[in-house]
Every structure is written in structure tokens, then in C-alpha cells.
Amino acid sequence: MIGVVVNLSIQEGKEAEFEQVARDLMAKVKASEPGCLTYQLYKSKDGSYVFLEEYASQDDLDAHGKTEHYTAAAPKLGACLAGAPQITYLTSVD
């Protein structure tokens, strides 16, 4: 499996918009990407956000990035960011 942890800081006042776009994206990923095993947005106590993602394979992660729902949502999510996302890619210990 491939794990992805994405740390995101959101502009003040943009949290509700960000969460709504993320909710719609999560629903579409869960409904249409069987190789995406986890795709969940979380909020941290410091007000920042974290996406926890798990994919069955690198191919599934690559395919996710090319889906219509992801490429449509990415600029909308990006417009809410207060800084560059911090993305960590991980390989499972099986």
C-alpha cells in the first residue's frame, strides 16, 4: 500500500468553503475509486487540516490524480490554502 499524509493550512474565513469542496471530493473518491482505500479529511487542534489517504498501489495513486473529480476539485481547494501543502508519501510495512 501507499500512504499519503497531506498537511494543509487554510485562509481564515475559507474553512467552510474548503470543507464543502473536500466533502464532495471524498464522496466521489469513495464511490468510484476501489483502489483508494482511505481518503479522509481531518481537522487538527491547531486549526489546520490533514488528508489521510491510502492506496492499494502506486498505479491507484497515479490514477486518482488524473480523475475528473480530483482535477476539478484541486484548484478549488488550492484557492483556499494559506500556504503550500506539505505532502508525505509512505510505503506500507506489510
Added chain:
Amino acid sequence: MIGVVVNLSIQEGKEAEFEQVARDLMAKVKASEPGCLTYQLYKSKDGSYVFLEEYASQDDLDAHGKTEHYTAAAPKLGACLAGAPQITYLTSVD
């Protein structure tokens, strides 16, 4: 849901021992804790490790910490650490 991200640095030469204890713990958690939805160890490109965990509720997270398999494994995992774990607790955006 509750998310937990645990960042761990392991002593040089202790990686195999750490991974074996973690594998055994993952198997026991997955077999016996229905409220633990994700419990997976990952390795980062820098050689450190990350546990990604998801629980249906705070009660499930609390119960996990009290299980016999977790309390037995924790000191064995701890003996492999090169420093204090960095633990981030998260709340899902539903």
C-alpha cells in the same frame, strides 16, 4: 472519526525487530478491534516510520490503549525508538 498520526524514529539496527512487533500488533488489532478502522505502519523515504490510525470514536481509541495486545507491544516498540514519538490527534470532517 478520530485520526491518529504517529511519527517514529527507530534506532539503527532495530528496524527489523520494530517491524516484527508492529506486524504482530497490526494483525491483532485488525482481528479484534472493530472500532479501529485503520491501523497501518508505513515507512517514510527518510527511514522514519509512521503509524496511520483511524477509530470510529474516542471510546474506540481509549479502548485500544487498554487492550492486552497493545499494552504488551508498547514497551517492545518503545525499546526500539531513537526518540519520543510525535503523536497528532485529529477529528474527521464528516
